[in-house]
Amino acid sequence: MKKYLLTIIVVIAASVVAYKYYLHNQQNPWTRDGQIRAQVVQITPRVTGEITALNVYENRQVEKGELLFEIDRKPYELALNKAKAANAQAAAVLSKAKNEMQRAKGLEARSPGAVATLDLNNYQYAVDSATADFLASKAAVDDAELNLSYTQVFAPANGFITNLRHHVGAQVVANSAVVALIDEDSFWVEGFFKETDLMGVKAKQEASVTLLSNSRDTLSGVVESVGHGIAKSDGSTGNELLPNVNPSFQWIRLAQRIPVRIKLTQLPQDIELRVGTTASVQIHK
Structure with missing residues (x-):
């Protein structure tokens, strides 16, 4: 009996922990589909000619x-x-x-x-x-x-x-x-959240960011904006000017991903952000 009772207690405890984790994620949307972004300036000369002096090198x-x-x-x-x-x-x-x-x-x-x-x-x-x-x-x-x-x-x-x-x-x-x-002064994090997780998400809400390259530190951020549109995958023009429609299962409806822009409010000096690297993002509603 003690063995069965211990098993039941462990199962109940695990269920409670899983349920709390589920509620936490429901109330605070989370995604591992995030990326570091920054403004990239294309250095373009105004005149044509030969380079006579180069004062920089790669990186x-x-x-x-x-x-x-x-x-x-x-x-x-x-x-x-x-x-x-x-x-x-x-x-x-x-x-x-x-x-x-x-x-x-x-x-x-x-x-x-x-x-x-x-x-x-x-x-x-x-x-x-x-x-x-x-x-x-x-x-x-x-x-x-x-x-x-x-x-x-x-x-x-x-x-x-x-x-x-x-x-x-x-x-x-x-x-x-x-x-x-x-x-280097324009870095931000773009998290792609399922459309079903964006209920109640709005600007100025706090967010937590974890870099895949440094999972030890959690960075603080704030929601700047939520995307208002994404490109459509079906209906684009295909061969012979006919619409291109991808086949899908009737009983499965995949949630679209909407970009949410996160501004980092705290960045330790020993962490360097790199454009295109992966991050996990959680919004605290």
Whole structure:
């Protein structure tokens, strides 16, 4: 009898523990389908040219405003000198046109009728045209100076250099990404919860995060937002413009996964977050 009684007690205790665990998970949704995310900045040069200096290497940590690499300045210095020369020439033409118009107006003021009205109009047109050319050449100087400044590429944020595949002497093209920079100040956790677990989940609720790479420490966080939509898997266009519908069992309805964004409020100094790594997330409703 004692043996059976002990077995019954153990079974009851296990059932109570399992039931409490079930209630806890019902009241506090949990998922092991979480990932570390961060903003990834694509470092893209504004001008084309050869890399003459490279101040970073793969996985290096950089600070905002730090010089990453330099592009050959010579072609852009030459373009700036040409623009300045054209601007000086335009300024000289404008000065000449203004002097001619002033002489004509002075002569007309001293001797009315000495200068024909058509000539006065032509002098004014010459001044207007020279002014427009001068402004255009000045804008060309500003553009050349801007392009010259673009030969130096700086870090737009604090972060980590990732996927660096270029070296000194490599050719880069304007508006084509060269390297990725992971913004170290933008890390967050994205947990994918079953839609059946999201009842009552809302922003500002506390959350606990456990990294797969470090299960010893539990990180504190807070819910920032809950996703409002996911991509549909059925109904997309397939072959011959027909809808693509995946076969499913009638008696099984799988719950969809909705992303929930978690902001970490506490991060020990000895823990480094890495984009794409796995985490478990529990929300305390």
